[in-house]
Structures are given as C-alpha cells and as structure tokens.
Amino acid sequence: MSALHRFLRTPEADAGALLLAALFAMALSAPLLFPGDPQAIAGPALLPPFQDWSLPLGTDRLGRDVLAELFHGARTSLAVGLAAAAAALAIGAVIGTLAGFAGGFIDEVLMRITDAFQTVPAFLLALAFVSVVGPSLGVVVAAIALGTWTGPARVARAEVLSIRERDYVASARAVGMHPLEIAFREVLPNALPPVLALSSVIVAAAILTEAALSFLGLGDPNRVTWGGMIAEGRAVLRTAPFLSIVPGIALVLTVLGVYLTGEGIVETTAVRRGLS
Amino acid sequence: MSLLAVSNLTKRYRRGGKAVAAADDVSFHIDPGETLALAGPSGSGKSTIARLVLRLIEPDAGRIAFEGEDFMALGGAALRARRARLQMVFQDPLAAFNPRATVARVLDDPLRIHRIASRSERPRQIAALLERVGLTADLAPRAIHEISGGQRQRVAIARAIATKPSLIVLDEAVSALDVSVRGQILDLLLDLQRQERIAYLFISHDLGIVRAIAHRVILLDAGRIAEAGDARAVIDAPRSVIGKALVAAAPRLDRSRS
Numbered sequence: 001m002s003a004l005h006r007f008l009r010t011p012e013a014d015a016g017a018l019l020l021a022a023l024f025a026m027a028l029s030a031p032l033l034f035p036g037d038p039q040a041i042a043g044p045a046l047l048p049p050f051q052d053w054s055l056p057l058g059t060d061r062l063g064r065d066v067l068a069e070l071f072h073g074a075r076t077s078l079a080v081g082l083a084a085a086a087a088a089l090a091i092g093a094v095i096g097t098l099a100g101f102a103g104g105f106i107d108e109v110l111m112r113i114t115d116a117f118q119t120v121p122a123f124l125l126a127l128a129f130v131s132v133v134g135p136s137l138g139v140v141v142a143a144i145a146l147g148t149w150t151g152p153a154r155v156a157r158a159e160v161l162s163i164r165e166r167d168y169v170a171s172a173r174a175v176g177m178h179p180l181e182i183a184f185r186e187v188l189p190n191a192l193p194p195v196l197a198l199s200s201v202i203v204a205a206a207i208l209t210e211a212a213l214s215f216l217g218l219g220d221p222n223r224v225t226w227g228g229m230i231a232e233g234r235a236v237l238r239t240a241p242f243l244s245i246v247p248g249i250a251l252v253l254t255v256l257g258v259y260l261t262g263e264g265i266v267e268t269t270a271v272r273r274g275l276s
Numbered sequence: 277m278s279l280l281a282v283s284n285l286t287k288r289y290r291r292g293g294k295a296v297a298a299a300d301d302v303s304f305h306i307d308p309g310e311t312l313a314l315a316g317p318s319g320s321g322k323s324t325i326a327r328l329v330l331r332l333i334e335p336d337a338g339r340i341a342f343e344g345e346d347f348m349a350l351g352g353a354a355l356r357a358r359r360a361r362l363q364m365v366f367q368d369p370l371a372a373f374n375p376r377a378t379v380a381r382v383l384d385d386p387l388r389i390h391r392i393a394s395r396s397e398r399p400r401q402i403a404a405l406l407e408r409v410g411l412t413a414d415l416a417p418r419a420i421h422e423i424s425g426g427q428r429q430r431v432a433i434a435r436a437i438a439t440k441p442s443l444i445v446l447d448e449a450v451s452a453l454d455v456s457v458r459g460q461i462l463d464l465l466l467d468l469q470r471q472e473r474i475a476y477l478f479i480s481h482d483l484g485i486v487r488a489i490a491h492r493v494i495l496l497d498a499g500r501i502a503e504a505g506d507a508r509a510v511i512d513a514p515r516s517v518i519g520k521a522l523v524a525a526a527p528r529l530d531r532s533r534s
Contacts, residue, residue, distance in 0.1 A: 170364075173332055175386050176359035
C-alpha cells in the first residue's frame with residue numbers, strides 16, 4: 001500500500017487535507033474570482049450577509065466586499081504561515097545540527113542562545129521586532145521565525161547527538177570528509193524527519209501569530225489579512241458581529257486543517273515504522 | 277621500517293565513576309603487506325584500539341607512527357589528507373553507510389575528496405572499483421539498503437581501497453556475514469593483499485579465521501596485551517590464561533561429543 005493511500009485512509013488526514021485544499025483553492029482563485037483591489041469600496045457600508053447575492057458575505061464599515069477580503073486574506077495567511085515555518089525549520093535545523101555535531105564549547109554557546117530566545121515569549125519577540133523594523137510581509141515572516149526556530153533546533157540537536165555516534169559518521173571521517181560536509185550531508189538529512197514532524201504545529205502557530213499581529217495593527221497595511229479584518233470588525237461588534245465572526249471561522253478552520261494534516265502525516269509514518 | 281608503529285597507547289573510559297582501561301600501554305607494529313590480528317573476548321579493547329589507530333577517537337597517552345610520520349601530530353586538513361593511506365572496514369555493513377546513500381555515492385566520496393579522479397572520470401573509476409571487488413558496474417545506482425549483506429561488505433572494501441591505502445583496519449569485517457559469504461570476502465581480502473601489498477589490522481574474536489589469514493596475532497585481555505606472536509604458534513599452543521580460554525572456547529569441528 002502506498003504512503004498516499006495510507007494517508008488518505010486516516011480520517012483526520014482526510015478532514016485536514018480537505019480543509020487545506022479548500023484554503024489553497026481560495027488563495028489561488030482569489031485574483032481570478034475577485035480581480036482588482038479587495039480593499040476597494042464595492043457597495044453600501046455594513047451590508048449584512050446573504051442580502052445581496054453580488055456581495056454574499058456583505059460589506060464592512062467602508063463598504064468593502066467581505067468575501068473578496070476573505071479570499072485575498074487566505075493568500076496572506078498561507079504565505080506567512082508557510083514562509084515563517086520554512087524559515088524557522090531551516091534556522092533550527094542548521095543551528096541544532098551545528099550544536100549537536102560540534103559539541104563542547106560551540107554546543108554550549110549555541111544552546112545558551114537558544115535558551116535566551118526560548119525564555120522570551122515568541123509573540124512578544126515578534127511584536128517587538130515588527131514595532132522596531134516596521135510592518136511588511138517579509139518582516140512579519142522574519143519576526144515569527146525568530147520566535148519559533150528554537151523547537152526545531154532542540155529536536156535536531158537531540159537527533160544529531162545520537163546520529164553522530166553511528167558507524168557511518170565514523171566511516172565518513174575515516175574517508176577524510178570535511179566536518180562541515182559530514183554535518184550537513186551525512187548527519188542533517190537523517191536528523192530531519194522528527195524535525196519536520198514539528199512543521200504543522202509551527203505553520204499553525206505562525207498563522208495565528210500573523211493574525212494576532214495584524215489584529216494589533218502590526219501587519220502589512222497594504223495587504224488584507226484575517227487578523228486585520230477581525231480588528232476592523234471589533235469597532236462594530238454589537239451591530240455587525242459577522243464582520244469578526246467570518247474571518248474568525250476561516251482562521252479556526254485553517255489552523256484545524258493544518259493540525260489535522262500534520263496529525264495524519266505522523267499517523268501515516270508511524271504505521272510505516274510499525275510495519276518495517 | 278615498519279608501516280605502523282604504535283607505542284604505549286592508553287585510553288581510559290569512565291564508567292560509573294570508575295576508570296576502565298580500554299587500552300592499557302599497548303605497543304605493536306605492522307609491516308607493509310602484513311596481516312596482524314587483534315583477538316580477545318568482547319570488552320577487551322579491540323575496537324577501541326582500531327579506532328585509536330585511525331584517530332577516530334583520541335588516546336590519553338601513546339604514540340602512533342604511520343609511514344614514518346608522527347600520526348598523532350597531524351590535525352585538520354593534513355590529517356584528512358593522510359586518511360587516504362589508512363582505511364577501515366566496519367563490522368555491520370549496513371550501519372557503516374549513510375542510509376540514504378547509493379553505491380555510486382559511497383564510492384564517489386573518496387575519489388572526490390582526495391581528488392583521485394575528475395568528475396567526468398569518476399563513473400568509470402567507480403565501475404572499475406566495483407569490478408575489482410567482484411561486483412558488476414550496474415550495481416552503482418542501487419541504494420545501499422537494496423543490496424545484500426555480502427554485496428554491501430564488498431562495497432565497503434571497494435570504498436576502502438579507492439584511495440590506494442597501505443593499511444586497512446578490518447573491525448570484525450566478516451563477523452556479521454554468513455559462513456559462505458565470509459569465505460568469499462576473506463578470499464577477496466587475501467587477493468587484494470597479494471596484489472596491492474596492503475597491510476591489514478584484522479580485528480576478530482574468531483580464532484579460526486585469525487589462524488587462517490593472519491601472520492601474527494596479539495591476544496588482548498582488559499585492554500592489555502596478554503600474548504603476542506606468530507598466529508599459528510600462539511593459537512596452537514597458547515601460554516597465557518586468556519589465550520587458553522579463548523582456544524578452549526572456539527568451536528571446532530573435530531571436537532567429540534561427550
């Protein structure tokens with residue numbers, strides 16, 4: 001049975017994959033279904049949902065199409081979530097591998113730096129970073145990665161500590177391979193699977209952090225984000241709660257989809273390990 | 277002049293607050309083209325000495341001279357360059373390779389690192405190495421985990437001879453193989469030694485094999501040399517306590533049932 005087949009037979013994986021597929025479809029179809037600026041005025045202000053079928057989810061305080069904003073917001077959430085997680089995993093894997101493989105003084109220094117980053121709450125770190133550097137998509141990605149690379153670094157280091165004692169590392173040394181090549185070509189690829197298992201948690205956390213930053217007004221002002229939409233709706237929460245509820249539901253479903261998919265992948269690989 | 281001269285080699289490990297000597301004042305030498313066997317019960321320090329000789333671990337004390345040069349004084353790039361002359365074959369042929377590697381990549385590494393062949397020449401060299409150890413060139417693209425244990429150990433030997441070394445450390449190199457394959461691998465090793473005058477440091481707990489292929493033997497007990505001498509003479513008439521025990525423990529076909 002193929003890995004994909006097993007993946008699709010896990011119910012949580014099915015649900016997660018479905019949610020993620022819908023999210024990707026939204027993100028990809030946004031410029032086709034809603035060409036033009038999603039932040040442009042499309043109709044009367046504060047139109048409730050399901051009244052006017054040219055604006056199915058209604059409009060916000062400024063008369064902007066909520067559905068168009070939702071679709072374009074999916075692009076931001078996905079882009080930031082994936083980019084921040086990729087950056088965090090890359091930084092963490094490299095630092096963890098160097099620390100675990102070099103050992104001694106280098107290990108000590110790198111792990112104390114990791115401790116320092118871990119002591120500061122990730123969200124505060126992101127907040128401070130964006131406040132200082134200024135809000136833009138790249139800065140938000142960097143700010144989130146800055147607070148989340150420590151988990152992958154610790155997992156990678158633990159894995160490398162066990163791998164570096166294996167015979168194939170000794171044989172690479174006996175062949176005369178450079179230590180850096182051993183670390184990144186022999187050790188790191190074999191230490192990756194448990195690190196990658198963290199990716200779903202990190203993607204979900206990154207999407208939430210991005211939303212929270214936007215909610216506080218620290219997102220990229222030129223992009224629609226779900227966090228920003230919720231913040232926008234907060235002012236009229238009593239009269240038009242749908243403005244906060246709609247992007248809120250989108251956020252919940254996205255994070256749920258990412259978690260369930262990650263869960264499904266872990267399940268699939270666990271079954272494979274059990275069989276071999 | 278001997279190829280490898282080891283003197284007063286000492287390595288201690290801490291185990292439960294107590295220092296255990298894995299190598300205790302061990303001295304020996306190997307001549308070019310000679311096979312020296314290190315034999316002893318498990319825990320006697322055989323593998324530690326193998327790894328000390330290769331400087332995969334560092335000794336607490338002692339000197340190693342290899343090809344007339346102080347091997348302990350080398351470091352960094354100079355040490356890596358010298359490693360071409362001093363290779364190793366491990367006991368478990370599966371554990372000794374990166375689980376993601378292919379046969380071609382394993383053999384490519386030494387050729388690339390020691391600049392033995394240019395990028396375009398390497399595939400031909402790899403094919404030649406595979407044929408040299410009795411395999412066929414079409415094995416090159418296969419993954420290491422796809423081929424049999426005997427084939428893997430042949431690939432390990434091909435990797436060891438790729439850099440034309442003068443000494444190969446064989447750490448229980450045939451112990452994990454089944455008996456029919458073991459004979460073929462030993463024949464290959466003897467053949468290589470005859471043709472290329474490679475010396476072997478042959479580490480084994482199997483006195484039958486030691487007697488068959490080694491010129492001289494050193495019997496180890498708790499990190500110390502218990503007995504040393506001509507392989508046949510020592511195994512046929514051991515004088516040390518541990519030697520007698522090892523010979524008595526070795527299974528023999530002619531032993532009568534009681």
